Amino acid sequence: MSNGKPRPSALPHLEWCPRFVSRPDKKDEKKKDCMDLAAEEGTFLHAKMEELAAVPEAGWDDYILNMGLAPTQVPLIQSAAEQVRDLFKMGLPVVSKESLGILKNGHYALSAVPDIAIANGVYVETSVDPEITKPGTADLVAIMGTNAVLVDYKFTMVERDHDAQMLAYVLGLFEADSKIKSIENRIVAPRLRDVHKPHNFEKDRDYENIRTLLTQIVGKASDPFEPGCPGVPCAVCSGNGRCPWQMASLKNIPADETGVMLTEAWKPILLAGSIETRAMRRKLYSWLGKMLESIKEADKQWALAHPDITLPGFKRTSRLGNLRLDKDRSPEICQRFCDEFDTNLNQLTEMLDLNMGRAAEFVAMNTGITEPAAKKRIQEILAPYMTRGCDIVYFRGIKAKKVPAEITEEPLAPR
Numbered sequence: 001m002s003n004g005k006p007r008p009s010a011l012p013h014l015e016w017c018p019r020f021v022s023r024p025d026k027k028d029e030k031k032k033d034c035m036d037l038a039a040e041e042g043t044f045l046h047a048k049m050e051e052l053a054a055v056p057e058a059g060w061d062d063y064i065l066n067m068g069l070a071p072t073q074v075p076l077i078q079s080a081a082e083q084v085r086d087l088f089k090m091g092l093p094v095v096s097k098e099s100l101g102i103l104k105n106g107h108y109a110l111s112a113v114p115d116i117a118i119a120n121g122v123y124v125e126t127s128v129d130p131e132i133t134k135p136g137t138a139d140l141v142a143i144m145g146t147n148a149v150l151v152d153y154k155f156t157m158v159e160r161d162h163d164a165q166m167l168a169y170v171l172g173l174f175e176a177d178s179k180i181k182s183i184e185n186r187i188v189a190p191r192l193r194d195v196h197k198p199h200n201f202e203k204d205r206d207y208e209n210i211r212t213l214l215t216q217i218v219g220k221a222s223d224p225f226e227p228g229c230p231g232v233p234c235a236v237c238s239g240n241g242r243c244p245w246q247m248a249s250l251k252n253i254p255a256d257e258t259g260v261m262l263t264e265a266w267k268p269i270l271l272a273g274s275i276e277t278r279a280m281r282r283k284l285y286s287w288l289g290k291m292l293e294s295i296k297e298a299d300k301q302w303a304l305a306h307p308d309i310t311l312p313g314f315k316r317t318s319r320l321g322n323l324r325l326d327k328d329r330s331p332e333i334c335q336r337f338c339d340e341f342d343t344n345l346n347q348l349t350e351m352l353d354l355n356m357g358r359a360a361e362f363v364a365m366n367t368g369i370t371e372p373a374a375k376k377r378i379q380e381i382l383a384p385y386m387t388r389g390c391d392i393v394y395f396r397g398i399k400a401k402k403v404p405a406e407i408t409e410e411p412l413a414p415r
Contacts, residue, residue, distance in 0.1 A: 006022070006133055007134050008136035008165045009165050011214065011218075015164050017233050022238060048067065049077070050125055057085060057088040083190075084140060087149060090144070092121045094122045095123045095126075109126070110172075110176040111128075119143070123142075124139075124140055125140075129175060131171075131175060132215055133168050140153075143177065145179070146179055146181040147180070148182070149183070150169055150186070151186045155189070156191065166199075170206075174207055185200075227245060228244075229245070230243065230245055323387075324386070324387060326386065337382070340381050341363055343362075356375065359375075363378060
C-alpha cells in the first residue's frame, strides 16, 4: 500500500496480501493490457446505468434499444436494469451529478447533499466515506426512511461476494446518514447467469464488526514489517514480478525427484476458471515464451564468445550453422545460374525466386537428371556464393547416475 489510506477497491486484495500495491491507470492506449480493458468494460456498464437513471422508469425498455448498443450488450443492460427497476418504481426523487449541476468527471458526497438527513431518494454515483479508507463511489443508493439499498455494478464474469470493498461502502453509508439502521447490499453482475442474493446489514449488529475488520486490514497494510502473502491478487498488483515475498514463495512449490513442478502447484494457472483468467494465462504464456527465447539467444551468444567454458550440469554440443545464399550477391548468383542451365534472368525470377527446391525441380525437368542430382549440381556451382550462419549450440541437462543399492548376499536356505 502506498502512503496514506487505501481505496475501498483495494481492500479485498489487501485482506489477502498486506503488501498489495494498486495498479496506476494507464492513459497510453497502446500499453493497456487485459486488466485495463476489463476495467474499461466496467466503466462502460456504470456509464450506461448512470445514463439510464436519468430516464423515467416507464421508458427504460425503449431507451435501452435506442442507446446504440452492440447486440451482445443489449441483454446485459436489460438484465442490470431489471435488478434495480424496483428502486425507481417507488417514485423517489433521483439525485445525480446532472441534477446537481456537477460535471460528469466530478463527484458529490452523499453526506453533503442538502437535507440528506430527511430526504428519501435514489442517489446515483455518489461518494461515501468510511473514514478508515479513502472515500469510495457507491454506484446507486436508495434511502427510504431508516432503510437503504446499496447497489454495486460488476461487469465481471467471476463470482464476487459481499467482500471488504462492499463492507467499506456499507460503513460509509452508515456514517453518511445517522438515521439509517438497515442496509440491503445488492451486487448487480449481468454477465453472470445467476443473480446475486442480496445481503442485509443491521447497524446495531454489524457496524462495530465491520469497522474492526476494516481497521485490521488497513493496519496490517500500513505496517511495513507485515509480510506479504502471494496469491490471486498478484495478477493485478503493481509489484507483480518484483515482490520479494513473491520470489520467496517459490521455494514452497513442491517438486518431484526430477525437479519438475508437480501438477497440483500449477492447477490454478492451468485450469482457467473464467474468461478473464484465460486471458491472463495467454498473456503469461506470451511473456514466458519471449523470456525463454531471450535466454536462449543470450546463452548462444555467450557460448560462441566462450567456446572453452561449459555450464555446470550441462553437456555442450554444437554443429555448423545452416548454409544460405548471400543476398548481397544476388545478381552474381542469378547470372551464374542462368549461364550454367541455359535460361534467362526473367524466367529465373519468375519461376525460381532462388528457392533451392524449386530450382532443383526446374533443372531436373529441363536436363532430364533426377532432382537429388540437380540439387547437388546447383549446390556445387553456387558454393562460392554461400555464407554460413552462426554455429548452433545445444545445452542438454546431464542426468545424475543412480548409485545402485549395496546388495548383501545371503546363503540360500536349505530346501
